[in-house]
Amino acid sequence: MHITHLRITNFRNIADADIEPHPRVNVFHGANGAGKTSVLEAVFMVSRGKSFRTVRSEELIGPESGVFRIFLGLDRDGESHRLGLERDGRQWKARRDGQDVTVLSELSRGFPVVLMEPNSHELVSGSPDARRRFLDWGVFHVEPEYLEWWRRYARALKQRNAALRGNDERLLDGLDELVAAAGSALSEMRARYVGRLDALVGDSLQDDRAALTDIALSYEAGWREDSLLEALRRTRQRDREQGSTSQGPHRAEVAILRDGQRVRTVLSRGEQKALAAALLLSQARLLAEEGQAPVILLDDLASEFDGPHLENVLETAVRYAPQVWVTGVEPLAVAHPHTVFHVEHGALRKMV
Numbered sequence: 001m002h003i004t005h006l007r008i009t010n011f012r013n014i015a016d017a018d019i020e021p022h023p024r025v026n027v028f029h030g031a032n033g034a035g036k037t038s039v040l041e042a043v044f045m046v047s048r049g050k051s052f053r054t055v056r057s058e059e060l061i062g063p064e065s066g067v068f069r070i071f072l073g074l075d076r077d078g079e080s081h082r083l084g085l086e087r088d089g090r091q092w093k094a095r096r097d098g099q100d101v102t103v104l105s106e107l108s109r110g111f112p113v114v115l116m117e118p119n120s121h122e123l124v125s126g127s128p129d130a131r132r133r134f135l136d137w138g139v140f141h142v143e144p145e146y147l148e149w150w151r152r153y154a155r156a157l158k159q160r161n162a163a164l165r166g167n168d169e170r171l172l173d174g175l176d177e178l179v180a181a182a183g184s185a186l187s188e189m190r191a192r193y194v195g196r197l198d199a200l201v202g203d204s205l206q207d208d209r210a211a212l213t214d215i216a217l218s219y220e221a222g223w224r225e226d227s228l229l230e231a232l233r234r235t236r237q238r239d240r241e242q243g244s245t246s247q248g249p250h251r252a253e254v255a256i257l258r259d260g261q262r263v264r265t266v267l268s269r270g271e272q273k274a275l276a277a278a279l280l281l282s283q284a285r286l287l288a289e290e291g292q293a294p295v296i297l298l299d300d301l302a303s304e305f306d307g308p309h310l311e312n313v314l315e316t317a318v319r320y321a322p323q324v325w326v327t328g329v330e331p332l333a334v335a336h337p338h339t340v341f342h343v344e345h346g347a348l349r350k351m352v
């Protein structure tokens with residue numbers, strides 16, 4: 001799958017850009033503040049339904065009017081598809097092949113995008129929440145039933161949290177069973193996925209730094225007992241005092257281990273970046289193995305990695321993604337068929 005056409009209207013500092021990207025590699029270069037990241041952000045928005053830079057969507061709207069529009073043409077196995085996303089005042093509108101889409105996850109299915117950007121190291125150093133989001137997104141794309149289980153779990157958890165404020169034990173008995181059934185199903189799929197990522201991560205790292213050898217990933221489900229149901233029953237009284245559920249996949253962690261020790265906060269910033277890159281590239285490879293190879297977006301790669309590491313990330317990305325988009329202040333030398341775009345004050349100009 002690759003993007004054949006991108007049109008951006010009134011998004012950040014991009015008034016109107018209309019490009020036909022190269023099917024393999026696209027290089028965007030230009031001064032700081034030119035709008036390079038905004039191009040990647042626009043593509044990411046259509047795939048994920050949200051920005052990676054802000055949760056305030058009004059920040060995304062350019063100065064021209066109260067609306068931004070992003071249109072993408074896609075080629076999937078020789079078939080053309082059209083995806084569109086716009087924000088008009090407080091309203092989102094999404095369309096796929098001319099049909100309105102009400103749930104943004106419908107845009108994502110079939111259009112996975114993996115992004116690496118200067119804050120990606122937070123995937124390693126940040127809170128477990130960041131790793132759960134990374135995990136959920138990956139499992140969503142490889143397990144067709146995952147989203148439905150995830151929704152069931154979120155609904156049951158909300159109901160249990162509300163019921164903890166009352167005294168209806170029988171209601172809580174029933175909700176414990178619902179939370180446990182959905183939570184266990186989620187966990188199984190997540191654990192399977194982490195097992196597959198673990199097998200790939202060393203290969204994606206290709207890094208000889210001592211701190212990065214023999215890195216292993218392990219899924220910690222978010223409870224200690226044999227079953228989630230047991231854990232929920234055991235902690236009901238404490239949960240009642242705290243007013244929320246303390247056990248379950250919403251408390252899960254993807255532990256990053258070396259010799260059985262947790263390393264995420266021990267690694268240097270550079271090592272965290274390399275490991276985050278390996279996690280993201282492993283995720284791309286896993287998707288490719290499932291016949292859903294993603295588009296990979298690499299923002300400001302040259303400022304993140306030195307020569308050999310930069311080349312390693314780029315080469316691995318090109319291996320697993322049919323199409324790669326990369327930005328930088330200087331045009332990056334790429335040994336694969338590619339197009340270079342110069343970005344200046346929000347305008348995109350094709351160079352070669």
Ligand SMILES: Nc1ncnc2c1ncn2[C@@H]1O[C@H](COP(=O)(O)OP(=O)(O)OP(=O)(O)O)[C@@H](O)[C@H]1O
Pocket residue numbers: 011012013014030031032033034035036037038039058059060061062063300329343
């Ligand atoms: N809603 C908006 N309307 C107009 N301009 C905006 C809006 N939001 C951001 N900008 C401006 O758009 C410009 C593009 O920023 P962007 O981060 O895309 O640039 P960049 O080329 O990636 O820069 P850098 O190399 O510094 O990362 C910035 O000057 C920013 O101030």
